[in-house]
Amino acid sequence: MSLEVRMVKITIDGKSYEVKAEKNLLETCLSLGIDIPHFCYHPALGSVGACRLCAVKKFRDKDDTKGRIVMSCMEPVTEGLIVSVEDPEARSFRASVIESLMTNHPHDCPVCDEGGECHLQDMTIMSGHTYRRFDFPKRTYVNQDLGPFINHEMNRCIQCYRCVRFYRDYAGGRDLNVFSSRNHVYFGRHKDGTLQNEFSGNLVEVCPTGVFTDKTLKKHFTRKWDLSNAPSVCVHCSVGCNTIASERYGSLRRIMSRYNGAVNGYFICDRGRFGYEFVNDEKRIKTVMLRADKGAELEPINDEKLYSNLNQSFSKKKNITGIGSPRATLESNYALMTLAGKENFYHGISKKEYLLTKTISDYFLTSGIHTPSLKEIEKADTIFILGEDLTNTAPMVALAVRQAARNIPNEEAKKNHIPLWNDIAVRELGQNEVSPIFIATTYNDSLDEIAEKAFRSSVHEIANLGYSIARNVDEKAPDAKSELKDLPELAVRISAALLKAKNPLIISGVSNGDEGIVDAALNIASVLRSKRSNVMLSMILPECNSMGLSLMPGTSFEDLGNKESDTLIILENDLYRRSGNDFVNDLFKKSSQIIVLDHLNNRTTEKSDILLPAATFAESEGTIINNEGRAQRFYKAVENKNQVKESWKWLVDFIQIRESDHSYSWNRLDDIVESLANELPVFSKLTKYMPDADFRMLNTKIPRQTMRYSGRTAINANIAVSETGLPADPDSPLKFSMEGQQENPPSSLVPFYWTPGWNSVQAMYNYLNEPDGSMKGGDPGIRLFEPVPAADNKYFKPEIRSAEVKKDELQIFPLYRIFGSEELSSMSPSVSQMIQEPSLLINEKDAVNLMVNDGDLVMLEILNDKIKVKLKIGYGVQPGMAALSMNLPGMQYFELPGSGKFHKL
Amino acid sequence: MWLTFLHVFHKTETVEYPEVKPYLAPRYRGRIVLTRDADKKERCVACYLCAAACPVDCISLQAAEGEDGRRYPEFFRINFSRCIFCGFCEEACPTYAIQLVPDFEMAEYDRQNMVYEKEHLLISGEGKYPGYNFYKNAGVDMGVKGKGEGENEEKPVDVNDLLP
Ligand code: SF4
Ligand code: SF4
Numbered sequence A: 001m002s003l004e005v006r007m008v009k010i011t012i013d014g015k016s017y018e019v020k021a022e023k024n025l026l027e028t029c030l031s032l033g034i035d036i037p038h039f040c041y042h043p044a045l046g047s048v049g050a051c052r053l054c055a056v057k058k059f060r061d062k063d064d065t066k067g068r069i070v071m072s073c074m075e076p077v078t079e080g081l082i083v084s085v086e087d088p089e090a091r092s093f094r095a096s097v098i099e100s101l102m103t104n105h106p107h108d109c110p111v112c113d114e115g116g117e118c119h120l121q122d123m124t125i126m127s128g129h130t131y132r133r134f135d136f137p138k139r140t141y142v143n144q145d146l147g148p149f150i151n152h153e154m155n156r157c158i159q160c161y162r163c164v165r166f167y168r169d170y171a172g173g174r175d176l177n178v179f180s181s182r183n184h185v186y187f188g189r190h191k192d193g194t195l196q197n198e199f200s201g202n203l204v205e206v207c208p209t210g211v212f213t214d215k216t217l218k219k220h221f222t223r224k225w226d227l228s229n230a231p232s233v234c235v236h237c238s239v240g241c242n243t244i245a246s247e248r249y250g251s252l253r254r255i256m257s258r259y260n261g262a263v264n265g266y267f268i269c270d271r272g273r274f275g276y277e278f279v280n281d282e283k284r285i286k287t288v289m290l291r292a293d294k295g296a297e298l299e300p301i302n303d304e305k306l307y308s309n310l311n312q313s314f315s316k317k318k319n320i321t322g323i324g325s326p327r328a329t330l331e332s333n334y335a336l337m338t339l340a341g342k343e344n345f346y347h348g349i350s351k352k353e354y355l356l357t358k359t360i361s362d363y364f365l366t367s368g369i370h371t372p373s374l375k376e377i378e379k380a381d382t383i384f385i386l387g388e389d390l391t392n393t394a395p396m397v398a399l400a401v402r403q404a405a406r407n408i409p410n411e412e413a414k415k416n417h418i419p420l421w422n423d424i425a426v427r428e429l430g431q432n433e434v435s436p437i438f439i440a441t442t443y444n445d446s447l448d449e450i451a452e453k454a455f456r457s458s459v460h461e462i463a464n465l466g467y468s469i470a471r472n473v474d475e476k477a478p479d480a481k482s483e484l485k486d487l488p489e490l491a492v493r494i495s496a497a498l499l500k501a502k503n504p505l506i507i508s509g510v511s512n513g514d515e516g517i518v519d520a521a522l523n524i525a526s527v528l529r530s531k532r533s534n535v536m537l538s539m540i541l542p543e544c545n546s547m548g549l550s551l552m553p554g555t556s557f558e559d560l561g562n563k564e565s566d567t568l569i570i571l572e573n574d575l576y577r578r579s580g581n582d583f584v585n586d587l588f589k590k591s592s593q594i595i596v597l598d599h600l601n602n603r604t605t606e607k608s609d610i611l612l613p614a615a616t617f618a619e620s621e622g623t624i625i626n627n628e629g630r631a632q633r634f635y636k637a638v639e640n641k642n643q644v645k646e647s648w649k650w651l652v653d654f655i656q657i658r659e660s661d662h663s664y665s666w667n668r669l670d671d672i673v674e675s676l677a678n679e680l681p682v683f684s685k686l687t688k689y690m691p692d693a694d695f696r697m698l699n700t701k702i703p704r705q706t707m708r709y710s711g712r713t714a715i716n717a718n719i720a721v722s723e724t725g726l727p728a729d730p731d732s733p734l735k736f737s738m739e740g741q742q743e744n745p746p747s748s749l750v751p752f753y754w755t756p757g758w759n760s761v762q763a764m765y766n767y768l769n770e771p772d773g774s775m776k777g778g779d780p781g782i783r784l785f786e787p788v789p790a791a792d793n794k795y796f797k798p799e800i801r802s803a804e805v806k807k808d809e810l811q812i813f814p815l816y817r818i819f820g821s822e823e824l825s826s827m828s829p830s831v832s833q834m835i836q837e838p839s840l841l842i843n844e845k846d847a848v849n850l851m852v853n854d855g856d857l858v859m860l861e862i863l864n865d866k867i868k869v870k871l872k873i874g875y876g877v878q879p880g881m882a883a884l885s886m887n888l889p890g891m892q893y894f895e896l897p898g899s900g901k902f903h904k905l
Numbered sequence B: 001m002w003l004t005f006l007h008v009f010h011k012t013e014t015v016e017y018p019e020v021k022p023y024l025a026p027r028y029r030g031r032i033v034l035t036r037d038a039d040k041k042e043r044c045v046a047c048y049l050c051a052a053a054c055p056v057d058c059i060s061l062q063a064a065e066g067e068d069g070r071r072y073p074e075f076f077r078i079n080f081s082r083c084i085f086c087g088f089c090e091e092a093c094p095t096y097a098i099q100l101v102p103d104f105e106m107a108e109y110d111r112q113n114m115v116y117e118k119e120h121l122l123i124s125g126e127g128k129y130p131g132y133n134f135y136k137n138a139g140v141d142m143g144v145k146g147k148g149e150g151e152n153e154e155k156p157v158d159v160n161d162l163l164p
């Protein structure tokens, strides 16, 4: 890759510009702020020249006055190019294109969920087609039921093909296609049914019309202009995609993707988009609850009673134990640590998970190995995935890998002088060729289809494969003995490919709960690093702030052992998901008082003596750290109601009770962040994560509401006709108002995308340096792991582990599902419709031997536990092995990998 | 002086209100109502356009969906103590649902009583614009007509048909 960018001079409407070569004219104009209407071009999908709307006039030279019409999205930017966007003929061409597209368009805007943020509406206005002349009958279509996420209204289609290009070409989906012919083309599934792709929600943003709209928004529909928005960060996996959280009438209405050129770009996954509904759950914990005596019921109490009760619990004489959480913010965890004291602060994760994440965060802090952002993952040209089922544990990483798969064919295209934006040509040339990708997992992976080799075996052998690869590169690295004959050969093949690559990438993670896999992945990164400088290692962690928690002091709560405590405080955590029932029950017995802070009831909150309603991500400000060590802050979109408060606010109150001398003067979020940065050096960069709550533009905070936010004087008029003032909101530089400067907020504080003429999400262009580039002012987030000087390689030795299993038992590995394996999103009604019952994948041969069939219900016994599961046969699981659904709602905790057997019910 | 004197012989403009009611033209912009279609179903499709058009932001509503998919406002509130009777909402309304009628007798002692909810706004007729039914002109099937059965619509496309 050559880094220098070639610049060329071009003339647009008589004005000359110096612009980047290798772009197309449409992209160039959009980054210059020159609006050209378009449909089929999308920055992430490239150009195909299908809609003919982006027509401009191109002139041969200065003397050419006639010119000819060309499609700007298909026009390479070359030295001396002379074009006119404003040319009357080009204008009328565009107006007539849109007029003909609109001949069949239904009279739906008032009941169309796209209205007000419709790219088609914008383009119609922009092209100047204002009056309908076509008076003949309109073509109609029958819609399909596409499942709980997406609504389908085919009449509104303008045949731009963006949907299928995203769904099939970009996201690897199979079940959405284009049917029929001529002006009858139909975009849908071969028959009604739920869209299978994990990224289907992006159709809502990709489709420029109201054909595909958000079904969860439809249930409480609100127009874009009426939403009050906040920049947010997805809390449903460790990737940390940026989102926009939108509120109306006190409830969270939807999640959209928020552009971050380094992280998620234009897209997010369906778990992130539709998992938000738990925030609005009727069963949310809304009031403080107190259990007067052991054995009594939890009863709601007011703040006053709570504090009088807590004065005793928090007296200096009492010892407090705090259990933090990987799904709570850094600030909340830190406040808990401060309250309980460093030595009494424990991580609310299993011992194994603690050790694995600690190994990883230590490695990133000291080794100097680069952990890539999603954008950098897309740049990799050879990838080895060790043990992670990416589509289900970190969906957007899987999507990035799909893009990386095109890097080798893209190189080919470059050699043939085909610009990469010329999508069809590049794909035709590449055919089905993909970059070398190797996948080693215990069961079939949806990325297998783009893999050069997919390796299926046990967790143990997958680790062995990793060790062998490291060993092939550097003799000093430890080797591991494998029982598989073909493993050495595969190891040689993968190590050779990694050595040959320009941008090799190793992806692994902790989902298998196996030290071997993590160590082997780190070893490969280390050995490659000794041969070359640009090695990337991406480690997937279980939760949104797993990385943040692992950078804090303390150990796993399973290390609490026999320690007794007067007061046990559990922060946003269901411990029954983290450890066996017996251990957790025992832990609770040992504590005289249990205080739990959480959003929704679970098995842990049931055990609490005091239950405190904690604000969710949508109702609070806070910082979380994603798997690449990027600290990102989300902001409050919904005002807290009832007694709900941010966890850190509760905890700061408690600190003030305990430290009666008021030595802590934490009044707002920024104070905690400052303390944290001072106390724990790894977080010292956080204070640079400007802007803080004092940030002002034109002497005022940034408005969360759009300029056309309606109903201000009526929303609360049923309660009191006199309007009240704005909520105080001291912790953020945003305000719950429509007044203030709406243009160009700092990139990390963009509450919504809206610029004159651009009402749809496509308004994003105006916030970016170029349509597929970084945000103006730099992409949000601050990376904690950079840069450190490279350390000497130290290798992790494979433990001598026995893969020994009792004769009649199966080895059991964890099976993750995008819908179900994550706690909070599982409580959203739309997502919960997608959750399958607990299942066990087994091999065909085992099924024959054990005389069971697909779909049989069996009782599985692992260790001392039992669970009823549905058998599924096949899925690449090897003989003698099985994969068990992990963390589905209602399931107890199993420490996997493990072994067990089942009998038919 | 002469002019003033002449006026003595003119017909008086002052009306002895409230004993005598003044004439108000049908297009007079007074109290706001929500009308119904001829089939007695609510006309409002909860599109939020009136709320957006309102310069004093005194309209607030929430869309909901009936069993048949028909959109309607779950609640519809107008704060008449803020309303300036500009009629922009009526102009914005794509379904003729919201209409200003010739009635200005809305005085209240308590300002809170100026807040009207849907039950206060909804009337049983079509108001000034009889005969128009939005759903017959729209493409959607929301219980009023099936796909392709609306005014000026072709039968739905047969997707399996590949004839040129
Ligand atoms: S897609 Fe756009 S133009 Fe078409 S009905 Fe919906 S809002 Fe109106
Ligand atoms: S459904 Fe939407 S994205 Fe697909 S072709 Fe039609 S308008 Fe374009």
Ligand code: SF4
Residues within 6 Å of the ligand: A234, A235, A236, A237, A238, A239, A240, A241, A264, A268, A269, A270, A271, A272, A273, A394, A395, A396, A397
């Ligand atoms: S990939 Fe993870 S962070 Fe991104 S949207 Fe999906 S669940 Fe959220």
Ligand code: SF4
Residues within 6 Å of the ligand: A110, B043, B044, B045, B046, B047, B048, B049, B050, B051, B061, B089, B092, B093, B094, B095, B096, B097, B098
């Ligand atoms: S503009 Fe008309 S249809 Fe739309 S919400 Fe207002 S009253 Fe209802």
Ligand code: FES
Residues within 6 Å of the ligand: A037, A038, A039, A040, A041, A047, A048, A049, A050, A051, A052, A053, A054, A055, A071, A072, A073, A074
């Ligand atoms: S955007 Fe250029 S032809 Fe569609």
